[in-house]
């Protein structure tokens with residue numbers, strides 16, 4: 001068995017607004033292996049986005065631990081975590097968070113520029129990724145000039161720019177027709193098989209979920225295997 005790439009142990013999350021106190025996650029244990037595609041299913045409001053944000057170190061859990069390649073992440077400073085996210089994780093959010101003042105190509109290059117690579121080093125890999133998601137004909141267009149599906153595919157290309165170990169994706173095929181959805185899925189599937197990318201994908205698309213290695217459902221604050 002492959003050693004886990006990423007582990008979550010006993011993750012709890014309580015939102016306390018002063019008026020209301022909701023325990024959204026009640027003790028999540030999760031282990032992700034290299035090359036594995038995992039679907040996360042669950043009703044609206046069940047806590048899927050909260051879980052992805054915690055796994056991505058973008059939000060702190062109320063309790064619990066995260067381990068990456070066996071090393072705990074909770075002792076790292078915010079600066080170290082930012083470098084870790086840049087190098088090891090790729091994100092696709094429900095709202096893609098592309099930078100509107102930049103072109104599609106510049107958005108894809110951005111993680112590499114932030115990570116210290118030159119424009120010259122970043123441009124060709126960014127072009128290849130945009131071609132892989134079939135947005136290369138729009139590379140000079142600003143985000144607002146792209147369709148919703150093109151924006152989503154550009155966000156995927158950006159998430160893959162640093163060749164992450166783990167991709168955390170919140171409904172990455174939500175705006176896509178079935179052809180584009182399959183294109184995205186096939187690209188991710190190839191990366192998983194070829195270079196051991198691990199993917200954790202929130203989706204409501206049962207057909208895509210059925211093609212992944214594992215399906216987990218978030219219900220009542222707990223994650224259980226579906227099938």
Ligand SMILES: Nc1ncnc2c1ncn2[C@@H]1O[C@H](COP(=O)(O)OP(=O)(O)OP(=O)(O)O)[C@@H](O)[C@H]1O
Nearest residue numbers: 015016017024042043044045046047048049050051
């Ligand atoms: N910052 C916050 N403060 C208080 N409550 C929150 C906060 N963020 C989320 N919640 C609540 O936590 C619950 C889980 O929200 P979350 O966005 O994680 O669910 P989800 O499964 O991703 O939903 P959807 O499928 O609709 O996107 C919801 O009841 C939501 O109202």
